[in-house]
Amino acid sequence: MKEQRYLTVTALTKYIKRKFDADPHLQDVLVKGEISNFKQHSSGHMYFTLKDEKARILAVMFSGSARSMKFSPENGMKVLITGSITLYEQSGQYQIYVKSMQPDGIGDLYLAYEQLKEKLEKEGLFSTAHKKILPKYPKTIGVITSPTGAAVRDIITTIKRRYPIAHILILPALVQGDNAKHSVVKAIEKANEMAEIDTLIVGRGGGSIEELWAFNEEIVARAIYASKIPIISAVGHETDFTIADFVADMRAPTPTGAAEMAVPHIDELMERVLTRQTRLLRVMKERIQFDRQRLNRIEKSYAFRYPRRVYEQKMEQVDKTTERLIRGAEKVFLGKKETFTNLHRRIERNSPNELLKQALLQHERLAKQMNRAMTGIFSEKQKDFRQMIVTLEALSPLKIMDRGYSLVYNEEDKLVKSIEQISTDDPIKVRMSDGSLLCKVVEVQGEENK
Amino acid sequence: MADKVSFEEAMKKLEDIVERLEEGDVPLEEAISIYRQGMELSKLCHDKLKDVEEQLTQILTEDGKKEDFSIQEEE
Numbered sequence: 001m002k003e004q005r006y007l008t009v010t011a012l013t014k015y016i017k018r019k020f021d022a023d024p025h026l027q028d029v030l031v032k033g034e035i036s037n038f039k040q041h042s043s044g045h046m047y048f049t050l051k052d053e054k055a056r057i058l059a060v061m062f063s064g065s066a067r068s069m070k071f072s073p074e075n076g077m078k079v080l081i082t083g084s085i086t087l088y089e090q091s092g093q094y095q096i097y098v099k100s101m102q103p104d105g106i107g108d109l110y111l112a113y114e115q116l117k118e119k120l121e122k123e124g125l126f127s128t129a130h131k132k133i134l135p136k137y138p139k140t141i142g143v144i145t146s147p148t149g150a151a152v153r154d155i156i157t158t159i160k161r162r163y164p165i166a167h168i169l170i171l172p173a174l175v176q177g178d179n180a181k182h183s184v185v186k187a188i189e190k191a192n193e194m195a196e197i198d199t200l201i202v203g204r205g206g207g208s209i210e211e212l213w214a215f216n217e218e219i220v221a222r223a224i225y226a227s228k229i230p231i232i233s234a235v236g237h238e239t240d241f242t243i244a245d246f247v248a249d250m251r252a253p254t255p256t257g258a259a260e261m262a263v264p265h266i267d268e269l270m271e272r273v274l275t276r277q278t279r280l281l282r283v284m285k286e287r288i289q290f291d292r293q294r295l296n297r298i299e300k301s302y303a304f305r306y307p308r309r310v311y312e313q314k315m316e317q318v319d320k321t322t323e324r325l326i327r328g329a330e331k332v333f334l335g336k337k338e339t340f341t342n343l344h345r346r347i348e349r350n351s352p353n354e355l356l357k358q359a360l361l362q363h364e365r366l367a368k369q370m371n372r373a374m375t376g377i378f379s380e381k382q383k384d385f386r387q388m389i390v391t392l393e394a395l396s397p398l399k400i401m402d403r404g405y406s407l408v409y410n411e412e413d414k415l416v417k418s419i420e421q422i423s424t425d426d427p428i429k430v431r432m433s434d435g436s437l438l439c440k441v442v443e444v445q446g447e448e449n450k
Numbered sequence: 451m452a453d454k455v456s457f458e459e460a461m462k463k464l465e466d467i468v469e470r471l472e473e474g475d476v477p478l479e480e481a482i483s484i485y486r487q488g489m490e491l492s493k494l495c496h497d498k499l500k501d502v503e504e505q506l507t508q509i510l511t512e513d514g515k516k517e518d519f520s521i522q523e524e525e
Contacts, residue, residue: 137458147509153521156507165457165498170509170519188508269457270499276464277492283471284485291478 012090017087026085029096032104033057035077040066043314046073050096055132059083061098071103078104110209113216116243120218125225126246132230133252135198137269140167141262142197142229144187147172151205151236151255158259169197175204180214185223192228200227201258202244203234210396215242224248231397234258401433420442455491457498461492 020026033050040046044063045157049056057083083098102110112418120126126332141159145151147170159166170193184202191197202224204212214220215235224231224247233248234255245251252258298304341371348354393399397407408416409429422441430437455463467488470476476484509519 135458137456137461139456147519156521160504160507164504167505168507168519169516170507172509266499269461270496273461273464273492273495273499276461276468277489277496279468280464280485280488280492282469283468283474284481286483287471287474287478 009092011086011091013089017089020087023085028082029085030080030082031057031096032080035079036075036076038073046098047072048075050079054340058088058093058095060095061101069101073101080104113243115207116216116218116221117246118385120221120243120247125221129139130225132249134230134232136264138163138166138199140198142168142169142191142194142195142200143254144171144173144184144200144202145204145234146175149205151175151203151234154205154255155201155234155259158211158256160261162260163263163268163269166263167196169194175214176207176211177214179216181220184214184220186230188220188223188227197229199262200229200231201234201252201255201262202231202238202248203252203255203258205255206236209240212240212242215244216372217243220244223245232258232261270323300309332422398433401431407431419446455469455494459493460491464488464495467491486501 004166031050033052036049036051036056038046038048044066045061046061046063046066048059048061050059051057071311079101080103081096081098081101083100084095085094085096087094092355125132143152143155145155152170156168159168160191171187173187174180183368188200188202191200204215206212214237221243224233224244230249231358232250233242233244234252234257236254241251250258250261252261302309397405407430409431410416410421413429414421416428422428422444424441424444426441428439428441430439467484470484471481471488507519508516511517
């Protein structure tokens with residue numbers, strides 16, 4: 001044998017790996033088994049062995065696939081797996097790469113639950129805006145559950161203990177089995193036809209997911225959503241939520257819890273009544289005390305202590321007002337009287353007698369005025385005249401002659417002003433201030449002779 | 451007459467009265483009158499709670515009738 005015919009381990013392993021990878025059946029495997037040697041790496045990858053009584057296979061689930069899982073795998077858990085088979089070359093071991101994994105036994109139900117939950121959530125059936133408020137003091141509580149069993153007993157005893165004045169009406173329903181959903185829906189509808197029911201508890205005791213399944217049914221969810229009466233869901237399983245829990249207005253972990261939510265405790269109510277009564281008493285006491293103090297204050301006031309003063313003051317006020325009234329009236333009267341007198345006077349003044357008298361008076365006055373004016377004018381003129389005489393006297397030739405001047409007249413008694421008018425031997429008359437001289441001209445001398 | 455008032459109504463009225471009085475601007479005569487009313491309501495609520503007439507538990511039968519119900523032990 002030649003050496004070339006020997007394969008390396010790597011080559012052989014690669015060859016085998018190709019065989020695995022090429023087989024379509026091995027690329028899409030559905031396998032179920034039990035988990036053992038479960039380890040989750042800090043990276044999120046999961047490593048475990050899947051086994052049954054006779055065989056085992058290594059399994060790897062990478063974090064990417066593991067993240068979308070709805071449960072946490074544990075050792076001993078039976079699971080359903082989809083994945084592909086491949087060979088891990090370093091160890092020469094074949095293993096399954098897990099794409100998805102779900103707990104065995106509930107597989108379809110689990111899926112259905114998730115799908116329905118998602119659908120209803122999208123539709124808004126879980127919206128808090130739609131949740132109804134439970135009545136504070138319910139009168140009739142409808143209980144939809146099996147009439148036998150722990151749930152109904154727990155609900156009844158709890159309500160009776162806390163709030164015995166509430167009326168309980170059991171609406172019997174099947175709570176497990178295929179007909180349970182229809183039975184529960186019918187009971188919810190029936191309850192909504194009964195006017196007296198103001199609170200509904202819908203539920204049952206704990207059980208496996210199959211037993212509780214009716215509460216994960218769509219028609220039940222829709223019936224709860226459609227109910228006009230507020231519903232408390234009480235499906236006895238503390239950890240898992242049913243669809244009914246999401247839709248219900250309140251969710252109680254147990255039937256007992258639901259009963260506690262449904263009714264107040266009578267002792268608390270008693271306490272509340274007493275508190276109100278105390279407040280009522282206190283507020284009234286305070287009120288009366290306050291009013292009494294006010295009254296005391298008022299009684300101590302001036303008006304109460306000296307009532308006469310109030311009265312006297314009023315009297316004074318009356319007097320003063322009366323006085324003002326009289327004064328006012330007088331003023332009005334006097335005013336009118338004065339107006340009358342004035343008018344009367346005007347009429348008198350305008351009578352013919354009066355007018356005549358006035359005219360005479362005026363005439364007299366005018367005459368006097370005229371006389372006075374005439375006398376005035378006369379004396380004025382006299383004064384002027386005297387003045388003129390004085391002036392005249394000053395201008396008189398006689399006055400000038402007094403100062404030594406003489407006037408010469410010719411024969412015809414004409415004033416001689418020039419030598420031209422005179423010839424030698426002409427007779428002339430020289431008038432002096434105190435008389436005249438009759439003279440004869442001896443010689444006429446001209447000015448040039450001087 | 452007062453007995454026809456439900457506990458809830460009585461509590462509500464009582465609460466309203468207390469609040470009105472605590473606000474303090476109620477005329478005295480009215481205050482006294484509603485105080486009396488309040489005390490009556492308080493007594494009524496108290497009595498309703500104290501002298502509890504235990505209500506019967508009933509069950510709705512198939513044919514829509516109500517029958518008295520008593521708890522059966524689980525079989």
